[in-house]
Amino acid sequence: MGKSRRGPRQQFAALPWRRTEAGVEVLLITSRETRRWVIPKGWGKKGESASIAAAREALEETGVGGRLDATPLGHYRYQKQLKSGRLQRVRVAVYALEVVHEHEDWPEKAIREKFWTTIAEAATLVDEPELRALIAGFSP
Known part of the structure; x- marks a missing residue:
C-alpha cells in the first residue's frame, strides 16, 4: 500500500x-466494506454546496x-x-442535521x-479519534 503525496x-x-x-x-451507520460504525459522508457534486x-x-x-x-x-x-491500494488523505466537514423525516426506504438501505x-x-x-471527539462534544 502506497501513501498519497497529494493534499487531502x-x-x-x-x-x-x-x-x-x-x-x-x-444516528450511526455501518460503512459499506468494513462494517465499522461511521456517520453518513461522501464526495460533493459539481455546483453543490457543502451543506x-x-x-x-x-x-x-x-x-x-x-x-x-x-x-x-x-x-x-x-x-x-x-x-x-493507495491511501488517500481525506478531510471531512461535519454538519449537524436535526432529523425531521425518517423514510422507510432509501437508496442504501440494503x-x-x-x-x-x-x-x-x-x-x-x-474509530477515528477526531470524529470521536467531535461527537463527544456535540450539544444541540
Missing part, C-alpha cells in the same frame, strides 16, 4: 440527531432528512484506502445498518 481531498458528512424522552440521540452535499449523503445512506446547520460542527481526517444511540455511546463506537 474534501468530503462532507452529516451528524443526524433527534430529541427523545431519554435525551439526545445520534447540501452532507444532507444528500444523509438521505442516500440513512433515509433521514431535516434541518441542517449551515456552519460545520467541525472537521476530522482519515485515510481512505482506494481500490488501487447495504447499511442504522443505529440510534446516545452521544456518549456513539463516541465510543467510531
